[in-house]
Amino acid sequence: MTLSQPASTLTPSVIVECEYLVIGSGAGGSVAARELARAGHDVLVLEEGPLANTAEFGETSLSNLTRKLYRNGGIQPFLGKPTIGFGEGSCVGGSTVVNGGLIWRTPERFLDHWKTRKQIHGYGTDDLTPHFEKIEQALGVQHHTFPDTTNLDSQALENGCNALGWKIVPVPRALNGCVQANQCGAGCPSGGKQSMLVSYLPDAVSHGARIFHGARVTQLHQSRGNITHVSAQIDDDGGTRQLKITPRFVILAAGAIQTPFLIRKSGIKSVAGNRLEFHINLRFAATFREPINAQQGTIFTTQVQEFIDDDLLIMATNYRPSYVAAALAHFDNTTLQRFMDNQDHGGLFVAQVRPDCTAQISTRFGKNPVVKYQLSKQDIIKIRDAMEKTAELLFASGATEIYLPIQNSASIATLDGVRDVVRKLSPKALQMISVHAMASCAMGIEENSAVDTNGKVLGVDNLFVCDASVLPSNIGESPQGTIMAIAHEIIDRHLQQ
Amino acid sequence: MPKANPQDKAKPEFLASLLAAMFQDIRVATPIRILQSATYIKNSLDQVPPPYRYGLKICPLLANLVSLVMFGRPIQSLKDCHVPRLIATLQKTPILEGYCKLVRTLGLISLYDTTGTGRPS
Numbered sequence: 001m002t003l004s005q006p007a008s009t010l011t012p013s014v015i016v017e018c019e020y021l022v023i024g025s026g027a028g029g030s031v032a033a034r035e036l037a038r039a040g041h042d043v044l045v046l047e048e049g050p051l052a053n054t055a056e057f058g059e060t061s062l063s064n065l066t067r068k069l070y071r072n073g074g075i076q077p078f079l080g081k082p083t084i085g086f087g088e089g090s091c092v093g094g095s096t097v098v099n100g101g102l103i104w105r106t107p108e109r110f111l112d113h114w115k116t117r118k119q120i121h122g123y124g125t126d127d128l129t130p131h132f133e134k135i136e137q138a139l140g141v142q143h144h145t146f147p148d149t150t151n152l153d154s155q156a157l158e159n160g161c162n163a164l165g166w167k168i169v170p171v172p173r174a175l176n177g178c179v180q181a182n183q184c185g186a187g188c189p190s191g192g193k194q195s196m197l198v199s200y201l202p203d204a205v206s207h208g209a210r211i212f213h214g215a216r217v218t219q220l221h222q223s224r225g226n227i228t229h230v231s232a233q234i235d236d237d238g239g240t241r242q243l244k245i246t247p248r249f250v251i252l253a254a255g256a257i258q259t260p261f262l263i264r265k266s267g268i269k270s271v272a273g274n275r276l277e278f279h280i281n282l283r284f285a286a287t288f289r290e291p292i293n294a295q296q297g298t299i300f301t302t303q304v305q306e307f308i309d310d311d312l313l314i315m316a317t318n319y320r321p322s323y324v325a326a327a328l329a330h331f332d333n334t335t336l337q338r339f340m341d342n343q344d345h346g347g348l349f350v351a352q353v354r355p356d357c358t359a360q361i362s363t364r365f366g367k368n369p370v371v372k373y374q375l376s377k378q379d380i381i382k383i384r385d386a387m388e389k390t391a392e393l394l395f396a397s398g399a400t401e402i403y404l405p406i407q408n409s410a411s412i413a414t415l416d417g418v419r420d421v422v423r424k425l426s427p428k429a430l431q432m433i434s435v436h437a438m439a440s441c442a443m444g445i446e447e448n449s450a451v452d453t454n455g456k457v458l459g460v461d462n463l464f465v466c467d468a469s470v471l472p473s474n475i476g477e478s479p480q481g482t483i484m485a486i487a488h489e490i491i492d493r494h495l496q497q
Numbered sequence: 498m499p500k501a502n503p504q505d506k507a508k509p510e511f512l513a514s515l516l517a518a519m520f521q522d523i524r525v526a527t528p529i530r531i532l533q534s535a536t537y538i539k540n541s542l543d544q545v546p547p548p549y550r551y552g553l554k555i556c557p558l559l560a561n562l563v564s565l566v567m568f569g570r571p572i573q574s575l576k577d578c579h580v581p582r583l584i585a586t587l588q589k590t591p592i593l594e595g596y597c598k599l600v601r602t603l604g605l606i607s608l609y610d611t612t613g614t615g616r617p618s
Contacts, residue, residue, distance in 0.1 A: 063537050063607045073544040075599065085599075325605035329598060333522035340525075340609070 003197070003205055004051045004092045007215030008236040010243060018044035018210075021230060021247035023217050023262075026094020027480045028467030029253030030196035030204065031487035036251075037207035039495055044245070045204070045211040046232060048254075049090035052097070054198065058181075058189030062322050065186040069098050076257075078359055078434065080373040084280065085433045087185075088255060092213050093197030095255070096480060099435070100184045100299040101174040101193040103141045103481040105132050109309070114472045119445050120453050123472070123489065131485040138203075139174035139194040144301045150180055151297035153316040153347035156288065158302050160397030166306035171315075172481075174199070182318050184299040215243060218367065220250065220266040220463065227463050249494075252457075253467040253487070256437035260361055260469055261369040263441065263450065268460060272450040273361030276371065276440040277474035281433045282351040282383065283317070283327040284390055286399035287342055287411075294319035294347040304393065311354035311476055312386050314393060319348050330407045330431050339403065339411075349394065351386040352436075354476040355379040361440060375427055383430065384422050391418040405431040438479050441469035455490035466490050512538050516604045525608050534607035541603055 004025075010016055019042035022033045029045060037043045050068060057065065067073040071090035078084040089095035106128060114120040135141070144151075161168040174194035181189050191198050205211060219231040227250045232243040252259050260273030294316070304314035317323075321340065327348055328336050339346055359373035375383075391402050392415055401411045402418060407429040412418050441450040441457075449458060451470050457463040466487045468479055475482055512535035520526040520534075 061607075061610045063603075063610045066606070067537070067541050067544065073541040075541060075544065320611060321609035322606040322611065325609040326602050329602040329605050333520060336605075337523055 003201060004045075004047065004211035004213045006051075006236070007046065007212040007232070007234045007243065008238065008241070010212060010215075010234075015229075016044065016243065016245045017247075018042050018245065019248045020044070020251060021046065021245050021249070022251045022253060022466075023230075024048075024094060024253035024255060024258070024467060025092050025196065025201060025211060025213075026089065026253060026255060026467065027096050027196060027483040028487040029094065029251065030096075030200035031484050032251045032253060032466045032491050033209045033211070034200045034204040034207070035488065035491040035495070037204045037209040043204065043209040044247070045201075045209060046215045046217060046245070047092050047094075047211065047213040048216040048258075049092065049094075049213060051092045051213045052187060052197075054187075054189065054191040057183070057187030062183070062186050062320065069187060076371075078278070078371045078373050080359075080375065081428050082430050082432060084373070086257075086278075086371070086437065087433065087435045088257065088437070091197075092211065093195045093201060095435075096195040097187055097197050098185050099195075099480060100171075100478065101139075101188075101195065101480075102478040103136060103139060103172050103174050103484075104477045105129075106475055106482045106485070107308070107477060110473060110475045118472050120443060120472050122453060122493075123486065127489065128485045131488040132481065134488065135481065135484050136172075139199055140176045141172050141174050143170040144173055144175065144178065144298065146180065146297065146301060149293075149296070151301045151316075152292035153294040153297065153319065153349070154301040156292055156347065156397040156399075157304060157314070157316060157349070157393065160393045160395075161304055161306070163396045164393065166304060166393070168302050168304050168306075171301060171303050178298055180296065180298045182295055182297060182299070182320055185318050185323070217254070217262060218265075220252075220262060220268060222266065222268055222460060225459060225461050227460060247462075249462045249464065252463065252465045256440045256468040257361060257369050257371060259465055259467055260440045260450070261363055263457065263465075264361075264363045268463070269441075269450045269457060271448055272441045272469075273363075273369070275442070276359040276361055276373075277438055278355070278359060278373075278434050279436040279474070279476075280353045280355055280379075280383070281435065282353065282386060282390070282405045283431070283433070284349045284351065284394065284405065285324060285328055285339060285403040286347050286349060286394045286397075287339065287345050287401040288347065288398045289345075289400055290398065291344040292347055293344050295343075307389060308476065310385070311382060312389065313352045313477070314386075314390050315350055315352070317348050317350045319346070324348060327405075328403060330405075331403065335403075335411060347399075349390065351390040353379075353382050353386050354474055355382065359437075380427055383427075384425070387422045387425075388415075388419055391415055391422075407431060436468075436479055438468040438471045438475070438483075439473050441465050442472050443470045444472065454493050455486075464490060464494065510535070512600075515600070519601055520604060520608060523608065530608050531604075533610075534604040537607040538600060538603045 022045045025047040069091045071088045076086045089098040178192035179190040215232045217232045230245045263272040300316040362370040443451045455464045
């Protein structure tokens with residue numbers, strides 16, 4: 001059975017009817033599609049991006065996969081000082097196709113915060129645990145086991161943490177036969193990573209859901225508190241064509257940027273997208289005394305959580321020559337070549353920071369959102385601290401040279417040297433990326449919330465949001481598990497009504 | 498210099514010359530790989546949505562410079578253009594710095610590219 005059909009096979013002159021229209025096929029949309037289809041409902045999923053398959057992930061170059069699987073080919077800036085490159089999957093399966101398959105349960109401190117500070121009930125540990133158990137079983141979530149000769153970059157961090165007395169934990173991943181191709185960010189070539197492409201979506205289709213890719217929803221049409229129909233655009237060899245869908249219910253799951261953009265663009269809620277929360281990733285390259293052959297492994301198997309309450313996580317990341325080159329693009333050619341000449345001694349690492357600042361999504365520039373942000377003074381302190389702690393750990397792990405994510409810096413061989421550079425750094429010189437955005441339509445009980453605690457858009461009876469947008473706040477961890485658990489809760493509540 | 502025309506597309510040949518200047522010291526940067534990189538960059542930039550392109554209209558001179566990099570006016574226009582100097586000019590302009598980094602990052606990804614099996618692309 002084919003998972004998804006090109007949207008161009010739908011006849012544009014005919015109005016497409018369905019009971020449920022799910023917009024987006026990522027972590028949230030896939031849960032909605034699967035659960036609604038399993039409950040016997042008529043489900044149509046529209047995905048803007050293309051369909052790719054596991055075989056293709058092994059045969060295609062990383063750069064071409066990046067261009068195919070990511071929104072705008074991976075070129076999506078958060079404008080500010082400095083500009084942050086934001087990576088978001090745009091394909092059948094969404095970002096789950098290009099992430100590390102990490103399924104963390106929501107940290108307790110945020111669940112408590114939602115309940116006590118935001119008065120959001122029904123999303124506590126007791127409420128979400130059954131959903132997490134269901135997700136973990138469906139995706140085969142496990143702590144990664146691997147031969148001692150692989151993932152030496154993660155093992156080096158573990159050694160460093162042991163020397164420093166820092167907390168490091170194994171990571172829970174959605175796996176079924178990972179072959180350690182070290183390509184999580186560009187589609188898993190073995191199908192071992194249990195993305196939505198190989199798990200929830202095929203299950204949804206087996207229960208009758210229909211998935212069409214290559215269709216961008218452009219407008220939600222509202223009348224008297226109901227979405228009456230939805231317009232979508234199909235670009236194919238025949239040019240641009242319009243599609244009209246008349247669903248009974250709309251489940252919006254287009255991600256933390258596109259979902260609020262569509263709500264605002266459709267004139268439904270002007271508050272949507274006013275506060276987008278996100279993580280900042282600082283990438284470090286390091287050279288070690290002994291070869292660590294970091295390419296032999298997976299994205300990472302352990303995560304440093306010593307500073308999780310200070311909004312900092314440290315881990316290794318995918319190591320392939322092109323990833324290294326991208327991470328070191330701000331260095332001159334000589335420095336880059338020197339690192340490449342000694343590749344088997346090198347590793348790539350990430351410090352993930354949860355900033356205090358938020359971003360804003362603008363709808364004023366045509367058919368695409370523009371995202372702007374500004375670091376706060378506290379964020380600069382957090383970033384400096386993250387750099388120093390990461391460097392301290394890397395040196396304790398056996399690194400002899402560290403390459404910082406700072407424009408025009410050189411490789412540094414001592415912790416004092418790092419501290420000196422970090423102390424003087426200008427925020428504009430930072431090299432930052434982000435792959436986690438959330439809480440842009442945070443559910444809430446206030447009248448000015450975009451979405452209520454049932455995931456329903458306030459003032460519209462048949463429109464629900466079911467993706468990272470509705471998280472009440474930034475959770476400081478990879479959000480896929482939380483997105484899926486909340487999506488399960490929202491769909492359960494809807495089906496019970 | 499020609500006026501910026503956002504409708505024009507980047508030409509791989511132009512980008513190849515730009516990349517050759519940017520990557521001339523890197524050993525993997527063979528002519529074929531540079532042309533592959535340029536094609537990749539061109540295809541990637543084609544996906545950049547208009548807001549970011551139009552946002553580059555800062556002033557006529559800079560717009561022209563950016564147009565040369567981003568949209569590749571006919572290569573004949575560049576006969577008298579010193580590519581390394583063009584890059585240096587762009588890199589000293591803060592608002593455009595990100596786009597220069599982007600071109601370099603994309604080029605590097607492609608230069609060091611491999612397939613999922615680890616073979617060179």
